[in-house]
Structure formats: C-alpha cells, structure tokens
Amino acid sequence: MHGTNLILGDRLLVGGDSDLKGKLDVAGAATVSGAATLSGAATLSDVAKIVFSNQSVAAAGSNQGDATAISLASGRLIFVTASNAAKGVKLPALTTMAVGELVIIINTVAATLKVYPNADDKIGPLADNAAATVLADSALVLVKHDATEFVGFMSTTLA
Numbered sequence: 001m002h003g004t005n006l007i008l009g010d011r012l013l014v015g016g017d018s019d020l021k022g023k024l025d026v027a028g029a030a031t032v033s034g035a036a037t038l039s040g041a042a043t044l045s046d047v048a049k050i051v052f053s054n055q056s057v058a059a060a061g062s063n064q065g066d067a068t069a070i071s072l073a074s075g076r077l078i079f080v081t082a083s084n085a086a087k088g089v090k091l092p093a094l095t096t097m098a099v100g101e102l103v104i105i106i107n108t109v110a111a112t113l114k115v116y117p118n119a120d121d122k123i124g125p126l127a128d129n130a131a132a133t134v135l136a137d138s139a140l141v142l143v144k145h146d147a148t149e150f151v152g153f154m155s156t157t158l159a
Helices: none
Strands: 054-058 077-081 088-090 102-107 113-116 132-134 139-144 149-154
Antiparallel strands (some): 113 132
C-alpha cells in the first residue's frame, strides 16, 4: 500500500520476509521473535524493562581447550557458576558472530573466573588466545569489534 494508512484494531501478524518503509508506531506491547533489523534512527521511550535471553553455565577446565564452551543460541546474557579461580568459559568463535554482537558474562561466585576467546581469537587488548580474568561477583561485557577481536569492559564489584 502506498500513500494510505492501515489501521488494525487488535493484532498484526506478518509471515515470511517483509519490508516496512516509513513510520511504524506501536502502542502497547510489541514482541519480535526471530531476527529483526532496525535501520536509521530507532528510539525506545518509556521502556519499563529490557530482558535479554539468558542462560546459566558451569565453568570447567583449566585452559582454553577444556573450558566450558558458550553457545549464544540459549541467550547472550550468561550467568557463570562453579568458578574457583582456575575454571573458565570459552566464547563462541568470532567467525560465527556479526560485528556489533554483544555477549555479557556474569561471574556469580566469590572466586575469579577465566574467560577465554575461541582458538586464535582475542579479547582486546590481551594477546590471541589469552584469558580475561573476571573478578568475583562481576561482569564482563564484550562486543565483536572485527574479524579478530572482542572489545569491552569489566564491571567492578559492589561494596
């Protein structure tokens, strides 16, 4: 439709690939399942809450090769348990992610946690394959920067 308005009383369901051009105003709740791409300016206002898909994983191993591998299929907010200052988790390969993708690792225990990149990847500014150490009860927020590294920041423990 071009140059006209479409007003729906209850629900709009669009199946398959669809392009919406112009302005879309949504009053009330909006749910997007699957991939969604916003181009141009996007504004969230009066947001009561944003909830990330999340998962819990237990740290394991003692090096990059045997650390618990993280899959983002179950959520990109990862609560890590079972850390004991030697155990760790391993990030997905950068080749499986798009530039700008976010991963949040939360260390839920009272010991440090090792977070390893996948083989031959890097968590900048550390060297290739080097682990980042996440303090007890703290978080590591990472974003894929390019084909070779994640960049990010670490929270501090609240006192």
